[in-house]
Amino acid sequence: MGEDKGRTGSPENLFSAWMKAGSDFWGPAASLLPGAAGGPFPFSANQSSEAAQAADLWRTLYETWGTFFSVTGRESAPGNLQPAAILPELIMKIAQPFWAGYFLLQQGGEEKAEEKKEFVSNMGEIARSITRAWFEMYQKELNQFLNIPQLGLTRFYQERVNRTMEKFNKFQSELSEFIHIFYTPLERAFQALQEEMPKIEKKGDNMAEESKALYQAWIGNLEKNYSGLLRSPDYLQSLEKTLKALQDYRKTRQQFMIDIIQDLPIPTNKEMDELYREVYLLKKRVRELEKR
Amino acid sequence: MSCTGKSIFLKKGSANWRKGEAMKKMNWEDLLSPLNISGNFLLAKMAMDTAKTANRLREARNILLGPLHTAIAETPYEIEYQEDRVKLKHYKPAELRFKTPLLITYALVNRETMLDLQPDRSVLKGFLEAGLEVYMIDWGFPTRIDRYLTIDDHVNVYMDHAVEHIRKKHGIPQVNLMGICMGGTFSIIYTALHPEKIRNLVTTVTPVNFDTDENLLNVWARSIDADGIVEAYGNMPGDLLNLGFLMLNPARLIIDKYVGFLENVHKKDFVENFVRMERWIFDSPDVPGETFRQFINDLYKRNLLVKNKLNIGGKIVDLRKITMPVLNIYARLDHLVPPSSSDKFIPLIPSRDKEDVALDTGHIGIYVSSKTQKEFGPKIVRWLRDRDGEAVPVQADAAPEKPKTRSRKKATVPAMAAKTD
Numbered sequence: 025m026g027e028d029k030g031r032t033g034s035p036e037n038l039f040s041a042w043m044k045a046g047s048d049f050w051g052p053a054a055s056l057l058p059g060a061a062g063g064p065f066p067f068s069a070n071q072s073s074e075a076a077q078a079a080d081l082w083r084t085l086y087e088t089w090g091t092f093f094s095v096t097g098r099e100s101a102p103g104n105l106q107p108a109a110i111l112p113e114l115i116m117k118i119a120q121p122f123w124a125g126y127f128l129l130q131q132g133g134e135e136k137a138e139e140k141k142e143f144v145s146n147m148g149e150i151a152r153s154i155t156r157a158w159f160e161m162y163q164k165e166l167n168q169f170l171n172i173p174q175l176g177l178t179r180f181y182q183e184r185v186n187r188t189m190e191k192f193n194k195f196q197s198e199l200s201e202f203i204h205i206f207y208t209p210l211e212r213a214f215q216a217l218q219e220e221m222p223k224i225e226k227k228g229d230n231m232a233e234e235s236k237a238l239y240q241a242w243i244g245n246l247e248k249n250y251s252g253l254l255r256s257p258d259y260l261q262s263l264e265k266t267l268k269a270l271q272d273y274r275k276t277r278q279q280f281m282i283d284i285i286q287d288l289p290i291p292t293n294k295e296m297d298e299l300y301r302e303v304y305l306l307k308k309r310v311r312e313l314e315k316r
Numbered sequence: 317m318s319c320t321g322k323s324i325f326l327k328k329g330s331a332n333w334r335k336g337e338a339m340k341k342m343n344w345e346d347l348l349s350p351l352n353i354s355g356n357f358l359l360a361k362m363a364m365d366t367a368k369t370a371n372r373l374r375e376a377r378n379i380l381l382g383p384l385h386t387a388i389a390e391t392p393y394e395i396e397y398q399e400d401r402v403k404l405k406h407y408k409p410a411e412l413r414f415k416t417p418l419l420i421t422y423a424l425v426n427r428e429t430m431l432d433l434q435p436d437r438s439v440l441k442g443f444l445e446a447g448l449e450v451y452m453i454d455w456g457f458p459t460r461i462d463r464y465l466t467i468d469d470h471v472n473v474y475m476d477h478a479v480e481h482i483r484k485k486h487g488i489p490q491v492n493l494m495g496i497c498m499g500g501t502f503s504i505i506y507t508a509l510h511p512e513k514i515r516n517l518v519t520t521v522t523p524v525n526f527d528t529d530e531n532l533l534n535v536w537a538r539s540i541d542a543d544g545i546v547e548a549y550g551n552m553p554g555d556l557l558n559l560g561f562l563m564l565n566p567a568r569l570i571i572d573k574y575v576g577f578l579e580n581v582h583k584k585d586f587v588e589n590f591v592r593m594e595r596w597i598f599d600s601p602d603v604p605g606e607t608f609r610q611f612i613n614d615l616y617k618r619n620l621l622v623k624n625k626l627n628i629g630g631k632i633v634d635l636r637k638i639t640m641p642v643l644n645i646y647a648r649l650d651h652l653v654p655p656s657s658s659d660k661f662i663p664l665i666p667s668r669d670k671e672d673v674a675l676d677t678g679h680i681g682i683y684v685s686s687k688t689q690k691e692f693g694p695k696i697v698r699w700l701r702d703r704d705g706e707a708v709p710v711q712a713d714a715a716p717e718k719p720k721t722r723s724r725k726k727a728t729v730p731a732m733a734a735k736t737d
Contacts, residue, residue: 206563206566209567239575243567243568243571243572243575246566246567246571247565247567247568250565250566250567251565254532254563254564255532255535260535260536260539263536263539263540264539264540264541267540267541267544267545268541268544270548271541271544271545271547271548272548274548274549275547275548278548293460293550296460297460297463297550300460300461300463300464301464303461304461304464304465311473
């Protein structure tokens with residue numbers, strides 16, 4: 025993303041242009057709002073009390089926005105237009121991580137599609153790179169929020185919730201990668217079947233036999249593809265990572281569950297394990313004593 | 317794709333051809349063409365198979381909705397002994413023809429019911445008909461309380477107590493021991509630690525050498541973090557193990573097997589046997605955490621058993637203490653315990669009466685296939701009968717000698733013990 029900053033079509037530039045266009049539109053529109061400088065005020069004193077109440081509400085809202093923006097450190101802007109004028113910039117700041125992630129995602133997909141011209145055969149690869157880009161974006165932009173130090177009395181509880189979410193997302197990421205790898209032989213076998221069908225169509229005259237032969241060829245092909253894949257370093261690495269992520273998730277979830285059920289009259293796994301260990305050691309001791 | 321409108325698969329003018337032509341007028345080809353699937357092909361196939369499929373579905377419906385006999389392990393038995401979750405089943409033959417009873421130890425993965433899967437394919441029934449008295453350990457279903465049980469507890473407590481029970485009840489110094497798969501490894505460990513209590517040892521599809529890449533399971537087992545799994549789960553879940561077994565060959569075990577079922581769903585016998593097998597396969601107890609951890613780390617990763625370095629309950633398992641008669645049966649097409657894992661056992665033991673038997677079947681087929689039913693059980697019965705005499709004293713610390721490895725096609729092994737029957 026960083027190297028795209030100077031380019032005209034970079035995500036930041038595009039986003040700024042879009043925000044400016046929005047600002048240009050909403051700025052004048054905001055000036056027409058009741059209470060805005062120079063804008064018509066639709067409620068007169070002789071109007072109904074409901075209308076007067078509505079007008080008061082508008083004013084209160086604007087004052088609140090004004091206070092909020094002054095707290096954020098923004099220099100005062102002229103008149104009551106201040107909130108409308110600075111709102112796009114604030115939104116831009118808030119949305120920037122998501123926006124950057126979206127571009128990362130799109131860029132990943134585009135690059136992959138450009139690299140691989142054969143659209144159908146590489147759909148799986150494109151989908152995989154998009155999934156990867158999504159999790160990369162997640163790691164870069166969103167995951168960091170889960171690692172913000174927690175404060176106060178409930179900090180440990182909150183940290184465990186965050187950790188569980190983090191580990192769950194990590195597990196989902198590894199699992200999707202694993203499923204993709206595991207799906208590859210199936211895709212290849214179907215592709216080989218598509219190539220085989222016209223040939224069978226040309227030579228065959230007994231439908232039932234041909235369809236069985238096709239199935240046998242397909243399943244044989246699938247088995248062969250799997251036998252190659254299941255020993256490959258890629259697969260083994262992905263299997264190992266997925267199992268590790270699953271274990272990490274289960275362990276952190278267990279901690280989180282202990283927090284939830286500790287106020288209920290239910291023993292936790294940790295408590296039961298301690299008890300079971302004691303029972304186990306006691307039984308062992310009794311057996312030894314019986315042997316004497 | 318060919319979309320000429322003319323069928324090239326059926327005889328022009330035949331009934332099915334006419335059906336296909338009629339269907340084409342409905343523009344089905346146009347509907348199918350975007351999917352790059354041959355319309356001709358599918359339509360002709362549909363036309364040909366419609367009547368046949370309808371008949372099959374009718375029959376299948378009657379079978380699936382009607383009474384099915386899918387119970388397994390129906391041979392009657394008594395529970396003679398129980399400790400924690402572990403039970404000792406006792407099967408009595410109608411007519412006793414053996415002096416020494418046989419104790420069977422199954423694996424902790426799946427259940428011992430596999431030996432008695434269906435009435436006409438029951439290894440157990442074959443043993444009883446031959447007059448052999450059988451005891452079988454049922455490991456039960458471990459729960460979280462069992463997570464700290466180690467191999468030592470399974471071998472030196474549960475197995476040993478079962479052996480002691482049989483010895484005491486029958487007033488005999490030794491029993492015959494038969495181990496299956498992981499239960500075979502346990503039996504080898506037990507025999508090496510308590511050789512004075514075992515008369516004859518039979519191991520079937522038993523992993524002994526774990527340093528082999530012949531099968532995927534070994535490759536995977538070496539790459540998994542057993543410690544992490546035990547920490548996360550407590551016990552190793554049976555369903556997770558089963559998922560792993562299915563993924564060893566997804567094409568056959570997840571797809572082709574069920575395609576085969578659908579093709580034969582109109583045959584009652586087939587459906588009953590298929591359901592029995594399904595019931596057995598997915599009846600998977602969890603494996604106690606510490607046992608799983610030790611099995612993966614000490615055996616799959618460090619291969620300590622064949623190195624005579626495995627430590628069980630503070631004692632080293634020394635295969636050189638196995639001097640009694642040993643019969644080792646394995647399957648040439650075993651995808652879980654490959655021949656290179658089983659056939660290393662016999663050369664490592666000093667017994668003078670030892671035999672390898674390799675059968676042309678797979679890990680489960682060795683017990684349930686109709687072909688091996690005629691070879692596997694009868695071979696064990698003959699072998700035990702030949703050695704059912706007086707107890708042979710154990711020769712400790714004898715040097716290993718070259719094994720007599722024989723396949724089922726070769727001549728039968730000479731009887732080493734006195735024949736009394």
